[in-house]
Amino acid sequence: MxxxxxxxxxxxxxxxxxxxxxxxxxxxxxxxxxxxxxxxxxxxxxxxxxxxxxxxxxxxxxxxxxxxxxxxxxxxxxxxxxxxxxxxxxxxxxxxxxxxxxxxxxxxxxxxxxxxxxxxxxxxxxxxxxxxxxxxxxxxxxxxxxxxxxxxxASAEEQTLHPYFDDITDHVWLAARLTEPPEPGVSFYVTPHPDWTRTLTARVQRHFATFKLGKLYAAQVGTELGALNDYLRDKPYKAIVDELQHRAASYGTRNSWQAALYRALAASPWYVSSGYLNEWDT
Ligand SMILES: [Zn+2]
Structure with a gap:
């Protein structure tokens, strides 16, 4: 948002x-x-x-x-x-x-x-x-x-976020989760910040669900990772982690799906060692 x-x-x-x-x-x-x-x-x-x-x-x-x-x-x-x-x-x-x-x-x-x-x-x-x-x-x-x-x-919790009145950009709230074989994939979810009230947490979840953001972001992942396959091939482990972390910090905003995706990739030993070779774009 x-x-x-x-x-x-x-x-x-x-x-x-x-x-x-x-x-x-x-x-x-x-x-x-x-x-x-x-x-x-x-x-x-x-x-x-x-x-x-x-x-x-x-x-x-x-x-x-x-x-x-x-x-x-x-x-x-x-x-x-x-x-x-x-x-x-x-x-x-x-x-x-x-x-x-x-x-x-x-x-x-x-x-x-x-x-x-x-x-x-x-x-x-x-x-x-x-x-x-x-x-x-x-x-x-x-x-x-x-x-x-x-x-x-009908209640405070049911209000989706309002771009003119709500600003949660100070907190990292979007995260991605990698699943490993036999069904490798990426899903997105909300990580509520400890400073958030229960109402705000419910509203962010509501926003995420109403606009089907998890599905929207997951649909972009194949193209993004497919393009990475050749780029990362044969690079040393540490160089791959550095590259992914660099992308996480520089790609879009902290709560862009790309930033969330690269944070998850950099933190996955499976992806860094061999997971990137999957046919992500199919
Ligand atoms: Zn939209």
Whole structure:
């Protein structure tokens, strides 16, 4: 997970920009009437997100219409995002682009995919008032965006990590495990830091499982190790350990799958002595 700075965009201004070109004037006036509620909801959201308490925002669920079957305001608000912010050429599209570009192409949720969408941390279908709230819009790759779907956390532990509010990069938390023959392979898992609270540990595990990071990272391993085979062949044991340790320290960030992989390889006598000769790329 890669942290990102909290967007400097103000929720009220963002909403006002999105609705600015709405026609007819009557429809625009109806959206304008919701502006105070949108701004208040965004303020509540930011406070809750900073306290890792998004599950406490039940009072915003399905608001402003509640369970009203017609739910015209709810629909108008979600449409504000879809048609007036995400749609190319719409009034809010430049703000959409601004939020997306902060990720510099890399999906902060998996740290691997190409960030080409915005994901609603709390889904717009259940939280229409937060549909255009900048702090609720997180750059994501398509896979991560789909993986999270319309889920909203029911407890503190169920919250996936929020790139604008959570930063666990100070700690090494991603590790890889090597299995030896007859079924050589690599798997990835979370190593909770002793300073973490139980809630944070649960959240990191939740994040790891929701975005299927273990599977995603393991899928990259074959190509990486296949390319190493020839490079390491016939090198002395110590030189191989040094090379792997060097890669662990320099490849990506400490919690990149590559860094975790090379730490595990360097620590495996089996891999260093002969394991690298396996047909890893098949
Ligand atoms: Zn992703």
């Amino acid at each position: 890669k942290p990102l700075p909290l967007p400097a965009l103000d929720a009220r201004t963002t909403y006002a920009t999105c609705i600015s070109k709405t026609r007819p004037a009557k429809a625009k006036a109806r959206l304008k009437e919701l502006e105070d509620q949108v701004a208040a909801a965004a303020a509540d959201y930011e406070k809750a997100a900073a306290a890792a308490a998004l599950h406490t925002l039940g009072h915003l669920e399905n608001q402003p219409d509640g369970d009203d079957e017609n739910a015209t305001s709810n629909k108008a608000l979600t449409n504000c995002y879809t048609s007036r912010m995400a749609r190319k050429g719409s009034a809010g599209r430049s703000l959409y682009n601004q939020l997306l570009q902060a990720a510099k192409d890399l999906c902060p949720l998996c740290g691997h995919g190409y960030a080409n969408t915005l994901d609603h941390q709390l889904p717009k279908s259940s939280y229409p008032l937060l549909a255009t709230a900048p702090a609720n819009l997180v750059p994501a790759c398509l896979t991560c965006n789909h993986a999270k779907g319309e889920n909203a956390p």
